[in-house]
Amino acid sequence: MFTTSTYQNRRQALQNKISGGILLFLGNIENPINFEHNTYPFRQDSTFLYYFGLAVPALVGLIDLDENKEIIFGREATIDDLVWTGPQESLSDRAARVGVTETAPISSLAEYIGRAIAQNRTIHFLPPYQSANKLLLSELLNQTPSQLQPSVSLIRAVAQQRSIKEAQEVAEIERAVAVSTKMHLLTMQLAKAGMKESELVNAVQAFAGNQDCALAYPPIITVHGQILHNQVRSNILKNGDMVLVDAGAETAIGYAGDLTRTFPVAAAFDSRQRDLYQIVLDALEGARAQLRPGVSFKSVHLHAAKILVEGLKAVGLMKSDPEEAVQNHAHTMFFQCGLGHLMGLDVHDMEDLGEQYVGYTEDNPKDTQTFGLKSLRLGKPLEAGFVLTVEPGIYIIPELIDHWKATNKYSDFVNYAELEKFRDFGGIRLEDNFLITPEGHQLLGPDLIKTIDDVESYRARYV
Amino acid sequence: MFTTSTYQNRRQALQNKISGGILLFLGNIENPINFEHNTYPFRQDSTFLYYFGLAVPALVGLIDLDENKEIIFGREATIDDLVWTGPQESLSDRAARVGVTETAPISSLAEYIGRAIAQNRTIHFLPPYQSANKLLLSELLNQTPSQLQPSVSLIRAVAQQRSIKEAQEVAEIERAVAVSTKMHLLTMQLAKAGMKESELVNAVQAFAGNQDCALAYPPIITVHGQILHNQVRSNILKNGDMVLVDAGAETAIGYAGDLTRTFPVAAAFDSRQRDLYQIVLDALEGARAQLRPGVSFKSVHLHAAKILVEGLKAVGLMKSDPEEAVQNHAHTMFFQCGLGHLMGLDVHDMEDLGEQYVGYTEDNPKDTQTFGLKSLRLGKPLEAGFVLTVEPGIYIIPELIDHWKATNKYSDFVNYAELEKFRDFGGIRLEDNFLITPEGHQLLGPDLIKTIDDVESYRARYV
Incomplete structure (x- = not known):
């Protein structure tokens, strides 16, 4: 992982290129092979890695340009997770490593997005390639997967930024x-x-x-x-x-x-x-x-x-x-x-x-x-x-x-x-x-x- | 792969346990890692393997109990596929190896299912675990993923059959x-x-x-x-x-x-x-x-x-x-x-x-x-x-x-x-x-x- 300021600077540079609305970055999940809990090796989405750095499944990074907020949505480990996968770093400690001070349960994301939609704000997102994220976007935005319209302004801004390597x-x-x-x-x-x-x-x-x-x-x-x-x-x-x-x-x-x-x-x-x-x-x-x-x-x-x-x-x-x-x-x-x-x-x-x-x-x-x-x-x-x-x-x-x-x-x-x-x-x-x-x-x-x-x-x- | 008759016999035994309707077996696709064409190693769905034996991505096996038909839906290779992935066995040759004589383009599946739904026939399917198949079922049945109701009678019949190993x-x-x-x-x-x-x-x-x-x-x-x-x-x-x-x-x-x-x-x-x-x-x-x-x-x-x-x-x-x-x-x-x-x-x-x-x-x-x-x-x-x-x-x-x-x-x-x-x-x-x-x-x-x-x-x- 790069330094905390790397991710802060990248997000800041991106924010300067988009005029308003919400930028939604969906992390990847652990994909099932032949049943839900037998999974392929986890690989985080690259754009998520670029702006939020955390190679942890099932996170969503959100940048609210109108309210000047950055939030990482995720799930805190339970006592069962402790038994099955060992002690885990807390979501807020993880977020702090990439300079994000606000975290929230993934279960509250739909409400956040729902409120923004009700306010007629633009939800910018990138083209989903994993089916799980097509499903998630479909639920969040209340659209069928074929109706989903990725944000061309966000695509152009991300592509321009990621093309020039630090x-x-x-x-x-x-x-x-x-x-x-x-x-x-x-x-x-x-x-x-x-x-x-x-x-x-x-x-x-x-x-x-x-x-x-x-x-x-x-x-x-x-x-x-x-x-x-x-x-x-x-x-x-x-x-x-x-x-x-x-x-x-x-x-x-x-x-x-x-x-x-x-x-x-x-x-x-x-x-x-x-x-x-x-x-x-x-x-x-x-x-x-x-x-x-x-x-x-x-x-x-x-x-x-x-x-x-x-x-x-x-x-x-x-x-x-x-x-x-x-x-x-x-x-x-x-x-x-x-x-x-x-x-x-x-x-x-x-x-x-x-x-x-x-x-x-x-x-x-x-x-x-x-x-x-x-x-x-x-x-x-x-x-x-x-x-x-x-x-x-x-x-x-x-x-x-x-x-x-x-x-x-x-x-x-x-x-x-x-x-x-x-x-x-x-x-x-x-x-x-x-x-x-x-x-x-x-x-x-x-x-x-x-x-x-x-x-x-x-x-x-x-x- | 087992002999052709193995798969024929398994399907026949299953058909004897379900009274009517359509049995739909969704094969797995090649799952993207970080973009659509960079994929994890393909693993066929196990129930598809059990009844249809073919470890080929993006197939659907269909058993129409009412019309006494077995069909494998899939995609034939194009000249582009030839260049990128080499000569491929035809879908009908593949199907013949597991004793299925009818094949059809995957693009015609929605029509087949739509007609059956219009006839008020039951579409039996198993619980999807890969998001791509949740999406496919959702489209085929015109239901949201959370509305999908897997067939308990099919689950029980498959579980009983697969539990007793040959x-x-x-x-x-x-x-x-x-x-x-x-x-x-x-x-x-x-x-x-x-x-x-x-x-x-x-x-x-x-x-x-x-x-x-x-x-x-x-x-x-x-x-x-x-x-x-x-x-x-x-x-x-x-x-x-x-x-x-x-x-x-x-x-x-x-x-x-x-x-x-x-x-x-x-x-x-x-x-x-x-x-x-x-x-x-x-x-x-x-x-x-x-x-x-x-x-x-x-x-x-x-x-x-x-x-x-x-x-x-x-x-x-x-x-x-x-x-x-x-x-x-x-x-x-x-x-x-x-x-x-x-x-x-x-x-x-x-x-x-x-x-x-x-x-x-x-x-x-x-x-x-x-x-x-x-x-x-x-x-x-x-x-x-x-x-x-x-x-x-x-x-x-x-x-x-x-x-x-x-x-x-x-x-x-x-x-x-x-x-x-x-x-x-x-x-x-x-x-x-x-x-x-x-x-x-x-x-x-x-x-x-x-x-x-x-x-x-x-x-x-x-x-």
Whole structure:
């Protein structure tokens, strides 16, 4: 947890941006797995963490702008809680740690909100993503879940504030990235032919846990890297495969790292793997070089796509003019997703607030239709203080080839005859995390090995 | 997954018990952690698994008794899903594996239910525990979540059927218990002074994962065993402490094991630990000896409580007549919870259906007021085919001592002067899993070491 004044200052800065009404921040609950009291590991809502810092289930933070009050609503422990979960800090002691002097029983929240509604005051809230909070808002506001209207002014104010990371946040993200790099080195040490993908997942999870970290998201550790969010982990590694590892740690106070590496199960890449790996690496370095305030991330994305096309043309998988190929979205045969996203308290930072507010601007709205661009989470001009990922890749998806080839889609740009020879190639992604600085950018965390030579010589020590 | 006919037979048996209407079984969704697409590991609802077997998110199983139809509602994969999550089996192929021939898009469910409501037909459903399913039912039935009335006839029929385990279920539970015993042996191998509790949790989790199992519940691994559901894992083990490990595996198709052992961090128990450990072991063995069809588990609970009191009297912590002490609930100074619970697809089997239906009968309802008995999840007469845990313990809770001593509560039975000397003792629990057989009972899984001599000689090999 940061200092008390951190949270006070953040709330003060927010209050200065909203003219009136009540700001309602719903904390998360402990979510049931298969019955109410068998629950998933608790994770506090990130915006609640940002303004109220307490990783305690079932709290609600309220800022009453009209009456100049801050209140944390919650539940005091009973004697039964003592028996089942041990002595608990009181709600008021907890609140004091984040500079909130007023607390109230959660059971009195409905009355508080009801009174404000009766006074025709605005209740600002953020888009709920957990069903429990949809239900709670629905009850508090006496609306059906589909009627709930999150506050766009609150969303914009929160997104703007959380987008610019404080120095202490950057330091915490660097800690998350540092643990993440060690998780990746561990996979490069352990992976060997005959091993199951899940063994690497389990090792990474235990390692993160032993560093007092959680996993920021379900790791993707797969020999089928062409499946972007592959959660199948039952394949057996064999020589000739590459392992794509997309894994990041989350620190105890909730900040994420998000790194991807792709390495051969054998001691060395084969020549095709080497060729395509180098293209992805070139795209990463080329994109990185463009990172600086004022540059739109959409242009960085398209620049990376062009580098990918140039490389793919050089190896005969694409043809024609690279610029034109990218303008026609033909690179999405190989690169179907976005180049990166903001990162912070969430691995996709503030994705719950809506990408149109977080990653785009009113003047440059998100393209929600075009295959490829509709998956680009960040498109707006970069600002100093942004933390983001850059993650180009080449993904050869047999079903997508069949689907598009059947209609000659992109046949001016894609060399289908050559591509057929690669249909079982798999996928490669490389991902690093950066801070945008006034001068340009800074790599976050230690520099995790990524050149072909470095990866091969590291692997050679363990294979 | 079991054979197709398993699921067909289970559904047929259920249909024979309900006279008419529609039976609605809501599968679970992937629950968001901190935004919609960052989700916890998927766990299917247990009743859905029991009747429809498919561990796939966002399915609904429907049995229309009036029209003699079985339908699985779900969503077919799109080309986008292919890119993000790889090729998926079709809904109809999935349904065929559990003997259901009709499938429909989830978007058509509301219409189906709406038509049935218009026909004044009964929609039977079970109590929803995940908020997403409360919302879904609320929408389907056009009722507020608090208006929803689960079907008592369906609850009773499901509880009766799921309570009596099939041979193949018992075999699967034995597999879960077998992995659980290995998890426990691992903790006894690894634990040493200076280690953090969480390191044992992480090791156990990775081990279970490498056996293709999940954890059936968040493990309790603590030097403060007196806190019944302790989830703090930041303490450092030191000589003189005992480690209480309550951990169980869940097999790939969802069956749980649930074992507890308590062992010394040093190579041997000290004399007080030894004394109280033996009392708990005596209670476990005494309770076990009573397990047979027709015996109420409440009487087994009270019998175990009496053995605990006898032992505590022998060491000077209690006084007066043990029988009378138990009748007055004075044992709850040391044993605040219930002796055990049913186990199966849930570690607390069918807890979501309601303990009054699952663990009790209409004639012998649950005591929901009395401290101690209100935490006894199973009270009804045992039947052959039940699988359950037996888990006596002694928990010395300083705050509870202070609370009760202040009002002289149980001062006829509790020797507070002596108890004060034990206030930092901690807690001991021992837990095994049993099948009720026509003749009596059978221990499930391998016999995990539990005598003082066996535990000490095992620990001596690793300390």
